[in-house]
Every structure is written in C-alpha cells, then in structure tokens.
Amino acid sequence: MLKIVGYPDRYSVAPGEEIAFKISLEEGETFEARLVRVVNGDCNPAGPGLKFPHIPTEIDGIHAGKPQRIDAGSYMVATDMPAVAGRTFSFLGFVWPTLPKRGEQVIAAQWDPATQAGFQIGIGDEGRLSLTVGDGAGGTETVRVDHPMLERQWYQIAVTFDPASGEVTLDQRPLIPYAVIRDHGQYRGRIRLAVPAPPVAFLLAGRPEADGTVGHHFDGKIDGPILLSGIRTHADHDGLIAGTAPPDVETARIAHWDFSCEIESITAIDVGPSGRHGRLMQMPARGMKGHNWTGEEHAWPKKPEHYGAVHFHHDDVYDAGWETSVSLTIPADLKSGAYALHASAGDSDETATRETYIPFFVRPPRDKAKRGKRPSVLVLAPTMSYLSYCNHAEHITARGAERQMGRLLTFGHTDLYMYDHPELGGSHYDTHADGSGVCYSSRLRPNLNFSPRYHSWLGGPGSALYQYNADTHLFDWLEHKGVDYDLITDEDLHEEGYDLLADYRIVITGTHPEYHSTAMWDGMKAWIDRGGRLMYMGGNGWYWRIGFHQTEPGVIEVRRAEDGIRTWAAEPGEYYQSFNGEFGGLWRRIGRAPNVMAGVGFIAQGFDISTFYRRAPDADNPRAAFIFKDVPDEIIGDFGLVGGGAAGIELDCISANLGGPPNMLRLASSDGHSGMMMLVNEEFGVVPPNLGGDQNERVHADLAFGETPSGGALFATSSIAWCGSLSHNDYDNNVSRITWNVLERFLDETPFV
Amino acid sequence: MVYKIDPEIDRHYIEEFRQKPIGAHSPGLQRLLNTMRHDPSGKQVVLVCKRPFEEWVLGLMPVDRREPIAIEDGPVFTDIEEAEWEVFRRRWRLLTGESINRPLRD
Numbered sequence: 001m002l003k004i005v006g007y008p009d010r011y012s013v014a015p016g017e018e019i020a021f022k023i024s025l026e027e028g029e030t031f032e033a034r035l036v037r038v039v040n041g042d043c044n045p046a047g048p049g050l051k052f053p054h055i056p057t058e059i060d061g062i063h064a065g066k067p068q069r070i071d072a073g074s075y076m077v078a079t080d081m082p083a084v085a086g087r088t089f090s091f092l093g094f095v096w097p098t099l100p101k102r103g104e105q106v107i108a109a110q111w112d113p114a115t116q117a118g119f120q121i122g123i124g125d126e127g128r129l130s131l132t133v134g135d136g137a138g139g140t141e142t143v144r145v146d147h148p149m150l151e152r153q154w155y156q157i158a159v160t161f162d163p164a165s166g167e168v169t170l171d172q173r174p175l176i177p178y179a180v181i182r183d184h185g186q187y188r189g190r191i192r193l194a195v196p197a198p199p200v201a202f203l204l205a206g207r208p209e210a211d212g213t214v215g216h217h218f219d220g221k222i223d224g225p226i227l228l229s230g231i232r233t234h235a236d237h238d239g240l241i242a243g244t245a246p247p248d249v250e251t252a253r254i255a256h257w258d259f260s261c262e263i264e265s266i267t268a269i270d271v272g273p274s275g276r277h278g279r280l281m282q283m284p285a286r287g288m289k290g291h292n293w294t295g296e297e298h299a300w301p302k303k304p305e306h307y308g309a310v311h312f313h314h315d316d317v318y319d320a321g322w323e324t325s326v327s328l329t330i331p332a333d334l335k336s337g338a339y340a341l342h343a344s345a346g347d348s349d350e351t352a353t354r355e356t357y358i359p360f361f362v363r364p365p366r367d368k369a370k371r372g373k374r375p376s377v378l379v380l381a382p383t384m385s386y387l388s389y390c391n392h393a394e395h396i397t398a399r400g401a402e403r404q405m406g407r408l409l410t411f412g413h414t415d416l417y418m419y420d421h422p423e424l425g426g427s428h429y430d431t432h433a434d435g436s437g438v439c440y441s442s443r444l445r446p447n448l449n450f451s452p453r454y455h456s457w458l459g460g461p462g463s464a465l466y467q468y469n470a471d472t473h474l475f476d477w478l479e480h481k482g483v484d485y486d487l488i489t490d491e492d493l494h495e496e497g498y499d500l501l502a503d504y505r506i507v508i509t510g511t512h513p514e515y516h517s518t519a520m521w522d523g524m525k526a527w528i529d530r531g532g533r534l535m536y537m538g539g540n541g542w543y544w545r546i547g548f549h550q551t552e553p554g555v556i557e558v559r560r561a562e563d564g565i566r567t568w569a570a571e572p573g574e575y576y577q578s579f580n581g582e583f584g585g586l587w588r589r590i591g592r593a594p595n596v597m598a599g600v601g602f603i604a605q606g607f608d609i610s611t612f613y614r615r616a617p618d619a620d621n622p623r624a625a626f627i628f629k630d631v632p633d634e635i636i637g638d639f640g641l642v643g644g645g646a647a648g649i650e651l652d653c654i655s656a657n658l659g660g661p662p663n664m665l666r667l668a669s670s671d672g673h674s675g676m677m678m679l680v681n682e683e684f685g686v687v688p689p690n691l692g693g694d695q696n697e698r699v700h701a702d703l704a705f706g707e708t709p710s711g712g713a714l715f716a717t718s719s720i721a722w723c724g725s726l727s728h729n730d731y732d733n734n735v736s737r738i739t740w741n742v743l744e745r746f747l748d749e750t751p752f753v
Numbered sequence: 754m755v756y757k758i759d760p761e762i763d764r765h766y767i768e769e770f771r772q773k774p775i776g777a778h779s780p781g782l783q784r785l786l787n788t789m790r791h792d793p794s795g796k797q798v799v800l801v802c803k804r805p806f807e808e809w810v811l812g813l814m815p816v817d818r819r820e821p822i823a824i825e826d827g828p829v830f831t832d833i834e835e836a837e838w839e840v841f842r843r844r845w846r847l848l849t850g851e852s853i854n855r856p857l858r859d
Contacts, residue, residue, distance in 0.1 A: 043805055350803040396818065399797060403790045407775050408800040408837060411812065411822070416801070419814070419822060455805060461775055461833070609776045674777030694777065 002417040003027045003354045004065075004345045005446045006325065010554075011359075011383045012489040014366050015332045021341050021358055022322035024068035024446075031065045031345040033326050038338040038359060040476035041452025044463040047641045048476060048727050052342065052357070052452070055334070063326045065345070070445065072423040073217035074284035074316035075206035076257070076268050078276050083197035084110050084254060085119050085133075088162040090232035092240075094175075094291040095157055096221035096309065098434035100127025100149050105218040105314075107157075108225065109207040112198035116140060119195065120207055121159050122218065123149060129157055129172040129185055135193040145170045145185025153183070154223075154291045160231045166191040173234060175291060202227075202255070204268075205284070205312035214281070217314035219434045223290045224308055226272070227254040260308040263287050263300055263578050264550055268310075283318035283440045283555060285311040287578030289571065298573050301581040313432040317425030318555060320445040336362050336486040338381070338475050340452060353413040357452045359468065363488045376747055377485035378504035379478070382513035383443075384490035384520075384546055384556055386468050390447040392427040393418055394567060395457040406608030406676045409457045410464065414448050424448065428558045429567045437568035442555040460610050460643025460721055470642060470723060471510040474537055477726040478508075481740060490520055494548055497523035501532065506746045511538035511720045512650065515546045515558065518582060525597060531712040533746040537739075539701065539720040540602045540650040542594040545587050547579035559584030563682045565605065588658070588682060595660030599706050599714045600652040604699040606677030606692075610648020610721040612638035613668035613703055624665050624705055626745045627715075630737055636668050636703070637735045642724030646735050649720035651677070651701035661714070664706035670719065673699055703738075711751025715742045758788055760849040767845070771857060774837035789844040800836050803829070809836055832857075 006023035013019040025031060039051035091108055099105075104124040111118040117136030124130050127148035134140045149155055154175040161168050170187040177184070201208070204225060205218040224241050229252045239245030240256060253272035261269035263286045268278035280286075287300045290308035297303035326341070339362055344355035361381050365371050395401050395409045396419050402409050411419070418424065424446055426438040449456060449467065456466040465473070478485060485508070492500060494517045501507060501523060513536075516524075521542065528534055543564065547557045560566040561575035564586045577584045587593065594601035613636040619628055637646025647670030654664050673693025683698070693699035701718040708714065717723075717739075725735040766782040778786065792798075795816035800809050801824050808831060812824040830836040838857040846852055 045806055350808070395799075396814070399792075399795060402797065403787055406786075408798065408833070408840060410800045410802055410809070410833075412802045412805065416822065419818065422818065453805075455802070672777075675780065675783055676777075 001352050001413050002356070003352050004031060004343055004356050005417070005448070006343060006356060006358050007320070007443070007446045008341070008358055008360045011443055012361050012363050012492050013330050014363050015330050015334055016365070018327050018329045019360060020324040020327040022068065022320070023065055023325035023343055024322065025065040025345055026067060028345050029065060030062050031343045032061065033063050033341055033343050034060045035328065036340050036342045036357070038340050038357070038452050038472055038475060039479050041469045041472040042463045042465055042641065043453060044641055047463060050453070051476060052340070057328060057331065059326055059328050065325055068322040070317060070320045070423045071213040072282065072317045072425060073206055073214060073314045074280065074282040074312045075214055075217060076204040076278040076280050078202045078255060078268070078278035080276050081110065081202040082254065083199045084202065084227060085161065085163050085195055086197035088160070088230055089254065090228045090230065091121055091159045091225070092228065092232060092234070092237035093157055093225035094154055094223040096152060096154050096291070097123060097127055097149050097219065098152060098436065099219040100151055102219060104216055106203070106205070106207040106216040107218050107222065108202070108204050110198065110200060110202045111207045112136070112200050113208045113210040115198065117196045117198045118200065119161065122216070129170050131159055131161060131168055131170060133191055133193055133195045136196045139193050141191050141193050143168055143170065143187055143189055143191065145172055145187045147182045147185040149185070150181065150183050156234050156237065158232070158234050158237065163195050163197070171234065204278070218312050219314055221288055221309040221311045223259065226256045228252045229254060258308060259286065259310045260290070260304040263304060263307060264580060266552060280310065282316045283442065284313065284316055285439055285578065287574065287576055289573045293573055295573060299576050299583070301576065311436060313434060313436070315422060315425065315433050317423065317445055318440070318442045318552070330362055334362050336364050338472070338487065359450060359452065361487055361489050363492055364486050374486055374503060375484040376505040377483060377508060378501065378506065379485050379487040379508045380493065380510070380513065381471070381487055381489045382510040384515045385512055386447065386450040387441050387443050387556055388428040388515045388546070388558060389449060389467055390427050390441050390443070391418055391424050392429050392449055392458070394429055397430055398567065401457070404607065405457065407461065410455065411457070412455055414454055415457065418448055431568050437560055437570060439559060439570070440555055440557050444554050458607060460607065460648050460724070462644055463641040463724060465642055465724065466649070467512055470512070470720065473641070473723040473726055474508070474510065477723070477731065477736065477739070480731050483743065493520045493523050498526040501527040505749065506533045506535060506743070508535045509537050509541060511723050513538060513541040514543045515556070516542055516587065517546050517548055521587065521592065521597070528597070528708060528712060528714070529710060531708070531710040533712045534598065534714050535742060535746065536598045536714070536716040537723055539652050539718055540605070542587055542597045543602055545582065545584055545590060547577035547582055547584070549579045557584070561585030562589050565680055586682065593658040593660070594652065595655055595658040598716050599660050599664040600654055600702055600704050600716045600718050601658055601660065602680055603651055603653040603655070603683060604677050604679055604693060605650045606673065607649060608674055608676040610640060610643025610645035611670055611672040612636060612645050613647055613701065614671045616666045616668050618665035619667045621665055623707070624667055627667060627705060627738055627741050629741050631734045633734050636738065637722070637725045639728045639733065640721055640725030641727070642721040646722045646725040647701045647719045652716060652718035653700060653702040654704055661706050661708070664704045664714070666702050667705055668703040670701040707752035709753065711753060713746065713752045756784055756788055758785065758848050760851055767853060770841055771838065771855065774834045774841070774857070789841070789848065798840055800833065807831065809833060811836060811840065
C-alpha cells in the first residue's frame, strides 16, 4: 500500500518557472524531498536497472506533510441566491437517474450543514422523489412520493412547498409511460416542522456537509431546473422551456438554469430575470442529450436546445485541490528532459511503499530569444496519453481483463491503493459507478500510473511497462547514446503548435502517443510537411481526438464515438466534444488516419507476449541502406524487456487507401504472434473468424520508412514494445543499431529527396 | 452453447499449459483457458506483488469494491509462471473435481 502520494500542478515547466507539488501522507508529519532526473524507471533485474541521478536544489531536505483528501462528486453551486424557503416556492425540472437505488441523493438543496436548516429535494428509498426539511434545531422531516423512478428514464419533477402552512406537493411524471410499471410518483401532504430559510448557497446534485465537503451527490442527468416563487406546475415548466409561459410565470422565476447555454464552459447560465448563474464543480459531463433529444441532430452546436442536460456523477473529479507541500523554481541551466520529485517518508517494505516519484518535464525556455542554440533533436513526451490513462483501473472495475491479457493481473502497492481510493477518479478507459464512460480526465489529481517504478498489469510480461514508464526505456537509450535533445510535452505542442517544433530537425515520440488535439495534430503535420523528420518509436499513435477545455487548465475530453478499441461507447448523439464542439472519436473517422501522419496505422493488439520482426524485401532497397548498416540479420528484435520481443502490445502497419504516403518502404514485418494478438475492430466490417495473429496475415507490425517531398522523412517502429529491446546486450543489438542508424542519418541535414 | 469443460477432452491440454503457461497456445488450450478465466460469481483472482520481480502471492478481488481484496499469506511464488500453474490447478479442480499433483514443468 502507498503511504505517500502526490501530483504536480503542471506536467511541463520551463527554466525559471515554479512548479508546485501537492503531497498527501498516510503516516507521519514530514517527508524528505529531492529532485531527480528520470533516466530509467524500470527495476527489472534483467534490464539496466533504475537510474535516477540526483540534482541538488534548494528543496533538498525535510518538509512538513499531512493527509490530504479528495472530495469527489460533481455539482452546481449558485452563491448569489435569496433564502428560497422564506416563502412559498416551486422547483421544476427533468431528471434521468442512473443509480436510483444508491441511497439518498440530493437533486437540489439550500441547506446549512452547521444548523441542519433548510430544504433538500432528492431521491431515496429505491429512488422515490423526496423533500427533506430541517428546522435548525436538530429536527428533520422527509416526505416521499409513492413509487420509485426507473433507471435511465426521464421524469419531469415538480416540488412545491409553502413554509407557512407546511403544505407540500411532489410529482414525478415519467415522460414515457409503460404498461404495468408504476413509476408516476405523487405526494400531497403537510410538514409539521417550522422551516427556517438560511441565506446560503443553492446546490444542484449535492449538498454541503458539516465536514466542509459536498456529499449526497445525485447520479444522473438534470435538465431545465427552475426555481419559482409560488405554487407552479408541470405546465408552467413546459411553458417556460418552450418560451410560451405567461408573464406572471416568467417573472416568478427565482432562477432558471439553462444548461444548453455555454455548453463548452463550466457556467450554468440563469436565463431568468435575476441572472443567478451557477458554477459547475468537479466537471460533470456537458453536451449531454436532454429530455427532448429526438435524433434529428447529433451535433450539439447545431441544436443546443436538445442538449440541455448535465450528467452528474458522485465520482467525478476535476481538481483534488490539495495544498502545496513543496515548490521548486527550475534552475535556469537545468537541461530539458524528464525529471521527478522524489519524496520519501520512511523505509518501504513488502506491506507498504513510503516513497513516490512525481514526474514532470522541463521544456526549453518559453521565450525564443532566451533559448540560445538548441539541439536538433526534440522528444515529444505524450503527456496527454499519460493523462487519458490516468489511474487506469480496468483491472479493478472490468471483468475479462485476465482473458484479454492471457495471464494473471498483477497488483502492486500502487494498484492496491488505487483499489481502495476510487475518489482519485478514473481514466478515459474507465466507467463511472453508474456505467457511463469517463469522458474527462484531469491532471489536477494524483496520476498513479504516470510514475517511474510503476509496473503495469497491461505491460508485457517481463518488465510489465506501459506508457510513461515504458518511455523511460527510450530516455535511458538516449542517455546511453549521449544524444543531446530537448523535450516538450503534448500540452506544449497544443498551446504553441508548429512554431514550437519549427527549429528542430527530428522529433522522437514515446512508445504510445495515442491522444492528440486538433492543434497538436495540425502542428505536427505542418512540421512534417515542411521537412521534419519523425521517429515514431511506438504503436497505436494519432488514434483518438481529444479536446482541451478552453478556460479550465489541465483537463482533456475524449468521446468514444463510432469505432475503435473502446472500453465504453459514447451514447448515440453524444459524439461531439463539449469542450470545443468538435466531432470526437477516432482521427481515422475524421478523415485523418494515423497513416496520414506517420505512414502506418493501428492494426492489432495483444498483451500476452511480444515477438520479432522478419526482414522484408524493402530492407534491401538502396533508399533504406543507411537503416541496415551493420544489420545483416534476418530476424530483428527477438529479445526485449516488454513481452520478450520488439513487436508487441499494440502494432501498426502500412495500409493502402488510408491516406498514408504511397512511398513507404516495408523494411521488416513482425511474425510469430499468438492468437491473442488480434485485429482491431475498425479494420473489419463483418467479424472474421480468424482475428488472431496465428491465423490472420494482416496481424503484424511493419517497420517502415519513407521520404517526404520537402526533404524530410518518416520512420516508424510500429510497435509499443520496440523501446523495451533497446538496452538488450548492453545496448548492442539490432533494434538499438537500427534506431541509431536512423537517428544518425536524420541528424544529417542533407535532404532525403 | 458455450463450451463446457470436459476432462476427458481437455486433460491433454494440462501438459501444454504446464510447459508454457504464458505465450502462444493451441486453439484447444486457448478455449480451455478462456473458459476457466471466466468466474460467473464476479470475483477475480489476482496476483499480488510483495517484492517486485521477487515474490508474489494470490489474492481474490471481491465483487463489491467496498470490500477488501483478500490476500493470501501463501504460497509465496518466486516465479509468475508458478502462480499461473497454481491458479490453473485450482480452477481445474473446481471445474472437474480432479486434482493435478504435478509441479510446473519437470
């Protein structure tokens, strides 16, 4: 179990800038910190071993620490509100509950947790609409309708309360009635308590708790919530939504939040007369189909009035909000590259890990004038792929992962901690507790699998590395070879685009650069088209489109639309990204297959073992002679730390008619795959009976090279496992030699054509 | 109809698995493993690492995440394939009633 965890306030920092680390201690009150460069995060005794050279800085030493917690769960808060229960009021809206039996959940509340005064509208007792009031003296009273709601059905709800008489009406009306099912719930009666009206914030989808957190979250969608003075009905709600309500109803609105407005923001717009806008906390999902979605339009920007719902989850997390434990100003002369804060709080043993490495990257100075002469080589750290996989927990939440891996699922201390702490929030591969997909992922929280020393259940047998820690094999090789390079992150590329790449001759990717925003994609393509030389060192790159939030830092969105390897699927009509209105999903479905960028594209995945490449006829093409200098071998990469070979985990190949350049050379193709290395589903329409690599000739990786018309070139390893073979035999092997030959020629400014 | 393990048909795959627990398997062994690796109870056997690259024990992940993972004190494995073999033997016994009293490999 982990006894110390943390996260940085940014993944990329420039010399002279400050980076802050937020750390939580499970034990003790202090921790020791130091800065290290991350060269190799793999402790496999069969490899070169851990390499974390210490960089002395002002933070070396002991720092105070404490436990810090995450208050998960999304909600809306409006602070500029009158004391609603001071006079007769009505609450009208639509709800679509997704976990109606999960216990007491609050849909709307104006509640003072200190005195237990105010009111809460919610569902409870198997999902029945309820009103709870508190008298501020310890007394509470709850009334409910007579029938529970069904899961994932729309209900129009109307709650009225007259505090003077205590009269209450509740009505939950299903929009679609079903025979035999009794889910139209009603209540009419009287509350005995005298209910004070505290002038506190008004919340949707949660209530303030006495300990300062927000709890009792509602799981599901809320659409068209309106607070009005007086006794109002469903008909009034219909009229207000349609814009046909009479003036007295219009003016009776205390607040009318229309979630179809400013969908790309975290603001809940009050379209009523008072403009009491709310703020959406912890990133509930927007751009969600409302009660009135018909299917006539699938793009929310074109018909926002059909997308008036917000989907709240009790396990949404945007910002853990931890206090800074230690911060560091990056020295002006610190070399660009991969670093980590090493924080330790005692000795580790087999029951507990008491140290953590919190990774980040140092980029070149932001001001070009201060950069001086830079190296020709740039490493692009795929931090948005690290973020998409943040706290990837399919081994915990999904059954069937052992079958998929073809071996037992391994749990280290990190995985055990992840199991015990669902409040960390999931990855883009996980689902919320209510089964809906996690479409937002934020870096403002611990990212447990973005860490040196993390050995993943998903990584190939042997070192079992995947994503960040697998990329440390590349960092290690670059260090061993003495390659001088700069490093930037995906987020840097998103923000600065082509201009940030322009001065570099070579870009080297990580092992799995899967997630790209439009700005990232455009920047990279512009650089390639202007003569850049791309060394694509992995597999399944440029696969999913992501969107960055336009005002909130550090959070990205993916919509699992249409096709591709998906652990969950976006609902029909919810394929457009809420952050920017773009059509989400596979880049291939947007007309930009990975082949357009890298000359190869995703073809197969399998996690049991990795295999080797067999030399192909194009290896003898004079255009490729430089790549095979001192490599006469027929078999390439039949060794390695990730699955035992250079070809494994996820594979790409050259494919016709996907927009890739037709001049790509197929230098070598992988062979010997098991039946667990399977064709990916965007590659077939009818499910073939021969999905596995033991029976399907299309299941292979192509080691590929091609020149670009502007004098640049593309080199693709097409396998996530490639970098795991670089260090074999003290870095003297044909995978290392091929990679070096390519790098050496790419450094030569002589144009390829 | 989903395949049901038949000890008479599937027994000879035991030796194939014993020789190579992780890696490419024959279609018959793969079918056997795909069947064995499905637990209709919703529980999940996992491998808990005590010392990276040195020691592992088995654990059982419950259906409800609010319940703790039950971690065994032993046997302690020093080789992941030994753990695969132990889980295979347990599942075979559960599904067929037969014990396999052989070590991993020879």
